[in-house]
Each structure stands twice: as C-alpha cells, then as structure tokens.
Amino acid sequence: MKTISIVGTSGITATELIKILVNHKKIKIKYLLTSSPLTSLQTEFEMFKKNYRLSKDVELLPTYDEKTYKLLEKIDLIFLCLPHKVSMEFVKKVLDALGEKRLPKIIDLSADFRIKNVKLYEQFYKTSHIIPHFVKKFVYGLPEMNEKIRQKIKNANFVANPGCYPTTVILGLAPIVKFAEEIIVDAKSGYSGGGKKLVEEYEGYGGNNTYPYSASGEHRHLPEIEEQLSLLAHKNIKIVFTPHVVPQYQGMLTTIYVKINKLQITLHNLYEIYKKYYKNCKFIKILSIGELPQTKNVIKTNFCEIGFAKENNWIKIFVAIDNLIKGAVGQSVQNMNLMFGFEETEGLI
Numbered sequence: 001m002k003t004i005s006i007v008g009t010s011g012i013t014a015t016e017l018i019k020i021l022v023n024h025k026k027i028k029i030k031y032l033l034t035s036s037p038l039t040s041l042q043t044e045f046e047m048f049k050k051n052y053r054l055s056k057d058v059e060l061l062p063t064y065d066e067k068t069y070k071l072l073e074k075i076d077l078i079f080l081c082l083p084h085k086v087s088m089e090f091v092k093k094v095l096d097a098l099g100e101k102r103l104p105k106i107i108d109l110s111a112d113f114r115i116k117n118v119k120l121y122e123q124f125y126k127t128s129h130i131i132p133h134f135v136k137k138f139v140y141g142l143p144e145m146n147e148k149i150r151q152k153i154k155n156a157n158f159v160a161n162p163g164c165y166p167t168t169v170i171l172g173l174a175p176i177v178k179f180a181e182e183i184i185v186d187a188k189s190g191y192s193g194g195g196k197k198l199v200e201e202y203e204g205y206g207g208n209n210t211y212p213y214s215a216s217g218e219h220r221h222l223p224e225i226e227e228q229l230s231l232l233a234h235k236n237i238k239i240v241f242t243p244h245v246v247p248q249y250q251g252m253l254t255t256i257y258v259k260i261n262k263l264q265i266t267l268h269n270l271y272e273i274y275k276k277y278y279k280n281c282k283f284i285k286i287l288s289i290g291e292l293p294q295t296k297n298v299i300k301t302n303f304c305e306i307g308f309a310k311e312n313n314w315i316k317i318f319v320a321i322d323n324l325i326k327g328a329v330g331q332s333v334q335n336m337n338l339m340f341g342f343e344e345t346e347g348l349i
Contacts, residue, residue, distance in 0.1 A: 005031040008081040017329040024347035033063040069097035077105040088112040113138035113160040120223040141335040164327025168254035172319040175277035179260040183239040187254040251295030252323040293320035302330035
C-alpha cells in the first residue's frame with residue numbers, strides 16, 4: 001500500500017482528486033497540507049473527512065513547516081494541487097529541507113514544471129522561475145502521446161501533469177502533427193476550468209454565458225501546446241488558439257482544423273491512422289466515421305473521445321474530455337499508476 005499526501009486542499013482540483021483516491025485500492029491518503037491556521041480548521045476538517053469518506057487517521061498538516069517536510073520524506077508520493085508559482089515555491093522549500101535524493105515522488109498539477117523553455121514560462125506566467133534547473137527533472141505526463149513518453153513516466157520521480165486544453169489539442173494532433181501545415185484550434189471548456197473564483201462569479205450572475213478569452217495568442221497553455229507538438233513533429237509547430245468558456249460546469253470540447261501536406265487523405269485513412277496510433281491506449285476512444293464526440297459521454301470519466309470530419313482541404317478533429325478528470329486529476333492518477341507499476345486504469349474505471 002503506497003502512501004499519498006495532497007498539498008493544497010481548498011480548491012476544486014484537490015476535492016476531485018480525493019474523490020478518486022478514496023476508491024483506489026492500492027494507495028492510502030496519509031496527509032493533507034493546508035496553509036490556513038490549523039486551529040481554525042479542525043471542526044471543518046472532521047466534517048470534510050466524513051463528507052469525502054476519508055480514513056479517520058488522515059492528518060491535516062501545515063504546508064510550510066520543517067516538521068511537515070520531515071514527515072513527507074516517508075511518503076511515497078505527493079500531489080501538488082497548488083496555483084502556479086506557489087507550487088514551485090513549495091517544491092523549493094522541500095528540496096532545500098530534504099535534498100533531491102530524499103524527496104518522495106511528486107506529481108505537480110500546476111504549470112510550473114510543464115514548459116521546458118523557462119523563458120517562455122516566465123513570459124506567459126509573468127513570474128520568475130525560482131528553481132529553473134529543476135524543471136528538466138519533471139517528465140511531461142501525457143501517457144498517450146507515445147510509448148516513449150509512457151516509459152519515461154513509469155521511470156519518473158517527478159511528473160508535470162498537463163493542462164486541460166493541451167491534453168485535448170495534443171491528443172487530437174499527435175498521430176498527424178508531423179504532416180500539419182496549418183493548425184487552428186477552437187476550444188470550449190466548462191466554467192469549472194477557471195477554479196473556485198470563476199465558478200462563484202459565473203454562478204453568481206446566473207451563468208448562461210459563452211465567451212472567448214485570451215484570444216490574441218496570450219493564453220498560458222499556448223507555449224505548452226506548441227512545445228510538445230514541436231517535439232512530436234520534430235519541427236517548429238505554431239497554432240492559432242482560441243479558448244472559450246461555455247455554460248456547463250465541467251467538460252471540454254476542442255475542434256482542431258488542420259491542413260496537411262497529404263492532400264489525398266480520406267476520413268477512412270484518418271480513422272485507421274488514429275486507431276493504430278492509440279491501439280494500446282485504454283482511455284482513448286476513436287469514434288467511427290460520421291460519429292462525433294460529445295462531452296456528456298466523458299463527464300466524470302478519464303476517457304477521451306476523438307472524431308473526424310473533412311471539408312474541402314481542411315481536416316476537422318474533434319476531441320472531448322472532462323476538463324477536471326482527464327484534463328487534470330484523473331490524468332494525475334493515471335500517471336501515479338504508471339509510476340508505481342499499477343494497472344494504468346486502477347481507480348479510474
């Protein structure tokens with residue numbers, strides 16, 4: 001039985017992660033870490049444990065404390081459910097306290113270790129990276145990208161969990177990105193993707209609002225997407241990317257328009273290419289020609305649906321996931337399973 005600690009327990013991500021982990025047969029949640037004063041949280045914490053069916057011996061610890069760091073040394077894996085910048089600050093403190101060799105395995109759900117080009121990270125996230133030398137230690141955690149990545153995750157001590165939009169775009173393009181000449185991405189996410197603050201704001205005015213944002217190439221997920229696609233294609237990949245918020249709590253549907261240098265490709269060819277590429281990927285569903293993805297089919301699951309259409313010289317690739325599960329916590333558990341040598345689907349099906 002592997003022991004787990006979760007850092008950053010107040011957000012949507014942490015609560016969704018706990019919902020999955022309490023049903024996982026091969027791990028035990030040992031510590032939850034919070035930056036709030038413990039004395040003010042004890043009653044609330046006991047209610048939290050009851051509501052989420054946590055074991056009575058789960059302990060609440062202060063995030064920034066030398067005693068906490070020493071306890072974490074005996075933990076098998078830490079999930080970091082922290083905002084960007086805060087996540088790397090925590091990693092630095094634990095790294096300074098324990099040293100790299102004594103660190104437990106880490107899966108970071110923030111963006112702090114995803115982008116290997118640190119200058120791009122600093123440009124898009126508007127903050128300096130305080131441990132840039134440690135970024136290369138983290139493996140990008142999207143197992144279905146290819147078998148090489150899956151093996152790296154299996155052998156990794158530190159994994160950077162992908163963002164939700166990058167998950168859909170990369171999975172949608174991986175089998176054909178090396179042939180791509182032009183790529184336009186239109187992505188739509190449930191409003192939970194904006195975290196607690198957006199959820200409260202959105203529901204506060206009654207919802208029923210769909211809108212684009214970060215529409216001029218400044219979205220923070222853009223460098224992550226382009227970096228990973230470029231690695232897959234072995235050439236520089238640039239995309240036009242427009243994200244939207246839609247009036248549903250969770251779920252993500254991404255439409256990718258691609259012009260490729262194989263002009264004679266048919267939908268049947270495309271279907272066969274994708275079926276072959278993802279043949280060993282249990283969470284990827286390649287839909288039959290004429291069938292298109294819907295978010296209702298993947299909500300509250302770790303599955304990803306991919307479908308196709310063609311119009312003139314444009315190929316259209318449609319990808320549906322749950323932004324909170326395959327786009328975040330489900331994928332992090334999938335990565336954990338690989339890191340520990342468990343069945344990849346453990347706790348997720």
